[in-house]
Amino acid sequence: MLCRIETLLEKQKQAVLTIEEEKELDGYEELDDYLSLVNRTIRDLYLSQI
Template identity: 70%
Template sequence: MTISLPPKLNSLPTTLPIEGAVRIDLEEGIPVFRASSTVQSRIEELLTKQQKTPLSAEEEKELDCYEEIDDYLSFVNRTIRNLSVAPTQQV
């Protein structure tokens, strides 16, 4: 089994809450990490604004940071899912 390194996060958005930014759901007994509803609302707010008017440089950077976090959570979730379904290897 090949183990990949997680994507590197360059920074976190200044609006990211320190607590409650990520929620954990169970799907078929496997933990799945997702952005909290507060974080999802902020992302939707930025995306809606982006459709109507250009975002400021700070807002663009914030949205980029959220995209990096999403990539990171996707990596973690894929890794956990793959490990949970991989056959156990005997030494």
């Protein structure tokens, strides 16, 4: 999966992505945002118990 993200980001620098590629990259970005939120929430819960 990481390789695909890297491929899309590199292509985005060099050319215009297709609509499908833009949607795919947007999906990966949304997933990254969600996982970051989950990570922060877990970290905050852990830190509050110390």
